[in-house]
Amino acid sequence: MKEELVEKYFRPGRLPHLWCPGCGHGIITGAIVQAIDQEGWSKDDVAIISGIGCSSRASGYLDFNTANTLHGRALPIASGLKMANPKLHVIVVSGDGDCTAIGGNHLIHAARRNIDLTLVVFNNSIYGMTGGQYSPMTPVGSKATTAPYMTIEEDFDLPSLAQAAGATYTARATTYHTQLLIDVIKKGMEHKGFSLIEAVSACPTNFGRQNKMGAPALMMDWQRQHGVPLAAWNKMTEEQRAGKFPIGVLSERTDRKEYTEAYDEVIARAQAAL
Amino acid sequence: MGKVLLMQGNSAVVEGAISAGVRFYGGYPITPSTEIAEGMAKRLPEVGGKFMQTEDELAGMGAVIGASLAGVKGMTATSGPGFSLKQEMLGLACSAEIPCVVVDVQRVGPATGQPTSPSQGDVMQTRWGTHGDHWVIVVSPTSVPECFDLTRRAVELSETYRCPVILLMDEIVGHMRERIELPESYDDLPKFPRKVPSCAPEDYLAYRDVDGTKVPPMAPFGSGYRWHVSGLVHDETGFPKGTPSATRTSQDRLRTKLTDRLDDIIMTESYRMEDAEYAVISYGGAARTAYDAVDAAREQGIKVGLFRPVTIWPFAEKEIAGLSSKVKGILVHELNCGQYFLEVERAVHGKIPVTLYAKYDNESASPEEMLEEIKKMTGGAQA
Ligand SMILES: Cc1ncc(C[n+]2csc(CCOP(=O)(O)OP(=O)(O)O)c2C)c(N)n1
Numbered sequence: 127m128k129e130e131l132v133e134k135y136f137r138p139g140r141l142p143h144l145w146c147p148g149c150g151h152g153i154i155t156g157a158i159v160q161a162i163d164q165e166g167w168s169k170d171d172v173a174i175i176s177g178i179g180c181s182s183r184a185s186g187y188l189d190f191n192t193a194n195t196l197h198g199r200a201l202p203i204a205s206g207l208k209m210a211n212p213k214l215h216v217i218v219v220s221g222d223g224d225c226t227a228i229g230g231n232h233l234i235h236a237a238r239r240n241i242d243l244t245l246v247v248f249n250n251s252i253y254g255m256t257g258g259q260y261s262p263m264t265p266v267g268s269k270a271t272t273a274p275y276m277t278i279e280e281d282f283d284l285p286s287l288a289q290a291a292g293a294t295y296t297a298r299a300t301t302y303h304t305q306l307l308i309d310v311i312k313k314g315m316e317h318k319g320f321s322l323i324e325a326v327s328a329c330p331t332n333f334g335r336q337n338k339m340g341a342p343a344l345m346m347d348w349q350r351q352h353g354v355p356l357a358a359w360n361k362m363t364e365e366q367r368a369g370k371f372p373i374g375v376l377s378e379r380t381d382r383k384e385y386t387e388a389y390d391e392v393i394a395r396a397q398a399a400l
Numbered sequence: 401m402g403k404v405l406l407m408q409g410n411s412a413v414v415e416g417a418i419s420a421g422v423r424f425y426g427g428y429p430i431t432p433s434t435e436i437a438e439g440m441a442k443r444l445p446e447v448g449g450k451f452m453q454t455e456d457e458l459a460g461m462g463a464v465i466g467a468s469l470a471g472v473k474g475m476t477a478t479s480g481p482g483f484s485l486k487q488e489m490l491g492l493a494c495s496a497e498i499p500c501v502v503v504d505v506q507r508v509g510p511a512t513g514q515p516t517s518p519s520q521g522d523v524m525q526t527r528w529g530t531h532g533d534h535w536v537i538v539v540s541p542t543s544v545p546e547c548f549d550l551t552r553r554a555v556e557l558s559e560t561y562r563c564p565v566i567l568l569m570d571e572i573v574g575h576m577r578e579r580i581e582l583p584e585s586y587d588d589l590p591k592f593p594r595k596v597p598s599c600a601p602e603d604y605l606a607y608r609d610v611d612g613t614k615v616p617p618m619a620p621f622g623s624g625y626r627w628h629v630s631g632l633v634h635d636e637t638g639f640p641k642g643t644p645s646a647t648r649t650s651q652d653r654l655r656t657k658l659t660d661r662l663d664d665i666i667m668t669e670s671y672r673m674e675d676a677e678y679a680v681i682s683y684g685g686a687a688r689t690a691y692d693a694v695d696a697a698r699e700q701g702i703k704v705g706l707f708r709p710v711t712i713w714p715f716a717e718k719e720i721a722g723l724s725s726k727v728k729g730i731l732v733h734e735l736n737c738g739q740y741f742l743e744v745e746r747a748v749h750g751k752i753p754v755t756l757y758a759k760y761d762n763e764s765a766s767p768e769e770m771l772e773e774i775k776k777m778t779g780g781a782q783a
Contacts, residue, residue: 137628140639169626170622170623170624170626171622173621173622175466178631185628186628186630186639186640189626190626191469191621191622191626191627192626192627192628192629193496193628193629193630194628194629194630194631194632195462195465195492195629195631196462196488196489196492196631199458199459199462199488199489201459201462202426202454202458202459202460202461202462202463202466203462203463203465203466203469204466205452205454205459205462205463205466206424206426206452206462206463206464206465206466206467206468206469206470206474207466207467207469207470207621208466209424209450209452209466209467210423210424210450210466210467210468210469210470210471210472210474211470211471211472211620211621213622214470214621214622231455231456231459232455232459232462235454235455235459389445389450392445393445393448393450395445396442396445396446397445397446397448400446
């Protein structure tokens with residue numbers, strides 16, 4: 127990332143960050159900043175609300191209106207903020223555990239309401255902050271500190287989950303596919319309604335080591351090999367798809383009303399009845 | 401001259417909130433608090449405010465915190481089971497100093513308990529429910545007009561001291577209908593504006609005490625003052641800092657910003673206490689029985705009065721300790737097995753007998769029953 131972007135968007139004195147060498151979270155944070163920069167938004171008009179986890183620490187490094195809240199609870203707080211000030215661009219940063227385990231209920235309801243938030247889920251397939259326990263997005267058959275004999279739970283397909291719940295924009299990219307990551311975050315921010323971007327990240331310390339993934343560079347290479355651009359994915363057979371996942375914009379629809387706009391109609395109806 | 405209405409306590413809370421400038425509500429319905437959610441759903445959009453029925457009580461409380469960050473006054477209401485769910489968020493509001501009002505209309509507990517029956521079993525939970533040392537303000541109304549007034553006061557206290565304020569109600573005051581006089585218009589009532597920074601944005605430190613009140617000014621998100629909210633122990637910058645000295649400094653300010661101002665925060669009522677030789681201490685819905693019982697005792701020549709804490713927490717330590725040098729005995733009446741009683745005992749410190757009249761059987765006490773308890777305390781003493 128360009129030095130001037132660091133200077134412009136990162137808080138002076140807050141670096142170095144707490145992420146381990148080889149962690150993908152910095153790449154995703156950088157992608158968010160580059161997407162915001164391309165939008166040209168004023169820093170005063172952007173809020174970054176995060177939960178708790180390694181990923182959620184991103185909010186503290188960034189020079190916007192920021193909050194590092196509670197584990198799993200960023201979406202409700204972001205929803206109240208957006209309702210109170212719909213002009214703010216509200217971006218939510220969450221981890222795979224934060225978003226889909228403890229915060230899973232909030233996720234489906236924020237998606238169902240179609241409130242105009244951009245949710246970026248840093249998916250490193252593990253609970254990083256607490257040292258390597260399995261999350262609902264740990265691939266089945268993986269090792270974790272709480273699954274020494276391998277996980278038996280199926281993992282979520284997060285964009286599909288969000289889409290089914292009513293999210294009007296879903297996308298996925300990886301920290302290897304950086305340009306795509308910036309693009310899909312930017313499109314999500316432009317989308318009016320609830321957007322979910324799954325950003326596949328690498329946790330060499332707590333996932334890679336337990337699962338013998340090799341050096342951080344090899345974990346990036348794993349992303350290159352397993353993340354398949356949607357156009358190619360659509361031409362693949364079920365057998366070819368096994369173990370892989372599509373990347374790109376996975377769904378987008380404009381037929382549903384955005385929540386804060388729909389609420390303005392509630393206000394109009396209430397006041398017309400006075 | 402205002403309008404005279406027959407109104408339920410829960411509805412008076414709604415009107416109190418609207419009149420004080422609350423413009424956001426997030427919550428999940430639960431008996432006996434539901435009328436507050438229903439009332440806010442109707443009234444808020446009429447005044448340009450917003451209501452959200454959230455997926456659960458955690459989200460309701462979270463949304464209120466989010467709205468408050470944008471500078472919009474927020475409120476949520478619930479009862480025991482939902483109040484338990486809100487505890488973690490309550491701690492975030494304490495730690496990050498985010499003003500908000502939380503109404504707990506108590507039911508009998510634990511668990512689902514008895515939804516439509518009166519109880520005051522959450523008294524200690526309001527004080528110690530969220531984990532960690534923390535300080536909150538809790539106020540408890542006894543009548544429908546007081547539901548209106550104390551909701552307004554709760555908003556004022558939360559904005560003044562940058563902390564969550566709990567309006568502790570019970571099924572009696574929540575569901576009871578009573579006469580209330582409300583102003584025709586709320587326009588002229590105070591709206592308790594939040595203290596905002598006057599320095600340049602680049603000089604703003606979100607948790608710095610700039611005026612000696614120990615309550616830092618709070619800039620709304622989006623107002624050009626970019627700051628960081630964290631539930632981690634933080635220093636005056638708002639960024640995490642967990643050193644022993646930073647932790648102590650932060651804890652001390654969070655505590656003393658309230659304990660320095662007890663004269664403003666602690667509200668009490670004394671009824672027929674001027675010449676009293678004995679005192680009943682009771683609060684919230686339970687105190688309604690006490691007024692009648694005191695009157696009945698007085699008719700029989702027993703010099704007893706009612707001391708009613710309106711502010712439950714912080715505890716009226718000085719006032720109750722003072723009481724113990726004026727009267728010969730104290731009877732604490734509450735609708736639980738004895739929670740506030742423990743604090744009264746502590747403050748009285750064995751100087752005079754303190755007895756408990758506990759009622760925890762889904763019903764409020766009758767004045768006759770309470771008169772018997774008063775007589776037990778006075779030993780039939782008469783003037
Ligand atoms: C209520 C609650 N439960 C548990 C925790 C402990 N905890 C903190 S972060 C975390 C998991 C974080 O994993 P994830 O969301 O995937 O983010 P990552 O650290 O991997 O980026 C857990 C379990 C907590 N802070 N709060």
